[in-house]
Amino acid sequence: QVQLVESGGGLVQPGGSLRLSCAASGSIFSILTMGWYRQAPGKQRELVATITSGTSTNYADSVKGRFTISRDNSKNTVYLQMNSLKPEDTAVYYCNGRLVQDYWGQGTQVTVSS
Numbered sequence: 001q002v003q004l005v006e007s008g009g010g011l012v013q014p015g016g017s018l019r020l021s022c023a024a025s026g027s028i029f030s031i032l033t034m035g036w037y038r039q040a041p042g043k044q045r046e047l048v049a050t051i052t053s054g055t056s057t058n059y060a061d062s063v064k065g066r067f068t069i070s071r072d073n074s075k076n077t078v079y080l081q082m083n084s085l086k087p088e089d090t091a092v093y094y095c096n097g098r099l100v101q102d103y104w105g106q107g108t109q110v111t112v113s114s
Contacts, residue, residue: 006094006108009093012085014086019082022034022078022079024097024103033052034096034097035047040090040092043091047060067082085112087112093109
């Protein structure tokens with residue numbers, strides 16, 4: 001069983017930066033494909049970025065060049081560095097781990113507003 005706990009959300013002004021962290025329990029973190037998803041009010045949850053066990057990354061077009069996903073297997077943690085934030089990035093951000101099944105964190109709120 002894998003438990004995921006996100007942290008690092010908050011309120012930031014447009015153009016600012018935040019770094020989200022997701023700490024995982026369990027012994028299989030290094031072989032999980034990890035990802036960040038987000039859900040804005042009234043919208044469906046959408047993919048933001050993923051990183052495989054081999055550290056291949058994939059990004060939604062809307063965040064390419066602004067967000068960076070990374071992982072530290074020694075700390076069982078995945079990160080999402082978010083730069084040049086826009087109001088449309090406002091959402092609850094969820095950490096996801098995937099192998100045979102999906103594991104989800106509880107989410108962390110990111111609000112981009114002046």
